[in-house]
Structure formats: C-alpha cells, structure tokens
Amino acid sequence: MQAVIDRGFCLKNPVKIIQLFGLDVFVGMLLSKDKTLLQRIAEKYQARRVPMPGAIGNAYKLSALFEFRVAHIYAAMAERFKSNPDVHRFFLDLRDEEMEHGRLMLACLYQIAVNREVEFVPSVRDQEMRESLNALREVEHRVPEMSLEEAFKVTNELEAGEVNVIFGRLLTQVGRAETELFAEQLKGAQSHPESVPRRIKELKARLGPDGLAAAA
Numbered sequence: 001m002q003a004v005i006d007r008g009f010c011l012k013n014p015v016k017i018i019q020l021f022g023l024d025v026f027v028g029m030l031l032s033k034d035k036t037l038l039q040r041i042a043e044k045y046q047a048r049r050v051p052m053p054g055a056i057g058n059a060y061k062l063s064a065l066f067e068f069r070v071a072h073i074y075a076a077m078a079e080r081f082k083s084n085p086d087v088h089r090f091f092l093d094l095r096d097e098e099m100e101h102g103r104l105m106l107a108c109l110y111q112i113a114v115n116r117e118v119e120f121v122p123s124v125r126d127q128e129m130r131e132s133l134n135a136l137r138e139v140e141h142r143v144p145e146m147s148l149e150e151a152f153k154v155t156n157e158l159e160a161g162e163v164n165v166i167f168g169r170l171l172t173q174v175g176r177a178e179t180e181l182f183a184e185q186l187k188g189a190q191s192h193p194e195s196v197p198r199r200i201k202e203l204k205a206r207l208g209p210d211g212l213a214a215a216a
C-alpha cells in the first residue's frame with residue numbers, strides 16, 4: 001500500500017502526528033500496518049466530526065468520486081496487463097495512490113471550516129463536471145481493449161487533466177494544519193502530474209523493446 005503519509009513517517013514524527021491527529025491515531029499506526037494514516041483519520045472523523053454540509057461538502061465528495069473513478073481505471077489496467085508482473089504492479093501502485101487521494105478528499109470534508117471563505121466549489125450539476133465523469137467512465141470501458149502504449153498515453157493524459165487540478169485546488173483551500181501536512185507530502189516525489197510520466201518512462205526503459213512488445 002502506497003500511502004501519502006506512511007507508517008515510517010509517523011514513527012519518525014510522533015509529536016507532529018499526535019498533535020494533529022491524536023494519540024489514538026498514532027498508537028494505531030504504531031501497533032499495526034494494516035491501515036494508512038488517511039484510513040485511520042477518515043474513520044475517526046466519520047465517528048466524531050460533522051462533515052461540511054451543502055455545496056462545499058459536495059465539492060469535496062465530487063473530487064473524492066473523481067479520484068476513486070481514476071483508481072478504478074488503474075485497477076482495470078492492472079487487470080488488463082496482469083501477465084507482466086512489472087506492469088501489473090505499476091498500475092496497482094497507481095490505483096492505491098488514487099485511493100489515498102480519494103480518502104484525502106474525504107478527510108478534507110471533515111476539516112474544512114464552515115465559516116471559511118472558499119473560492120472553488122465545483123458541482124456535479126456543472127455540465128463540465130458531468131462530462132468529465134462520463135469521460136472517465138468511457139475510458140474505463142475501453143481499458144480491456146487497450147494496448148500498453150495506449151494505456152500509458154491515457155494515463156499521462158489523465159494525470160495532466162482536470163481531475164488533478166480539482167484535487168489540488170480543493171486541497172489548498174482547506175487551509176488547515178492537518179491537510180497542509182498531506183499537501184506538503186504530495187508536493188514531493190509523489191506529485192502525480194510530475195511523477196507519473198517519469199515513472200512510465202522508467203518502466204518502459206526497464207521493460208525494453210522486447211518486454212514492451214510482450215506485455216502489449
């Protein structure tokens with residue numbers, strides 16, 4: 001499981017994690033490896049906090065929906081190319097990372113303050129948003145027939161597209177220490193618009209022309 005903030009980070013930064021998310025969350029990370037930090041805090045918030053209502057809350061839910069939909073696409077690609085362990089693993093990693101992004105949007109839903117001024121409130125009622133969701137559904141249906149080259153192309157396009165713009169804008173406007181920690185981590189090596197094209201190139205180089213042909 002590729003986490004935005006992994007167990008290693010939590011163990012190295014106990015004070016920060018306890019201050020931001022509570023001792024219970026830290027102890028949970030310490031005692032078992034089965035959940036990511038985002039899984040733990042999403043559960044905690046669901047039990048104890050009130051999600052942001054109305055249009056702003058719905059904007060975060062919409063972004064989570066986008067991220068989970070992209071996760072489905074990568075899961076389908078992992079299935080499509082499962083005969084090659086390297087390619088299979090690559091798409092499973094992307095799927096796990098998108099699941100984390102979706103969970104982060106759900107965590108934001110509980111962190112954003114009611115009285116906060118927000119500028120960006122995408123809605124599922126916007127024509128553009130509905131079209132994007134339909135386009136993702138359509139991509140997912142095409143996956144079983146895709147060549148590896150096409151799958152890489154679609155992946156690069158997805159990561160350069162508006163799903164990441166929506167995610168990034170919603171994440172920055174939460175303006176809370178909890179989410180800022182995640183935003184900071186995502187800006188590093190894990191930022192998808194930058195890292196995914198590079199990881200595809202590295203994977204292609206590892207496979208070589210013969211490996212690529214065999215996996216396609």
Ligand SMILES: [Fe+2]
Pocket residue numbers: 067070097098101164167192
């Ligand atoms: Fe994402």
Ligand SMILES: [Fe+2]
Pocket residue numbers: 070098159164192193
């Ligand atoms: Fe992504």
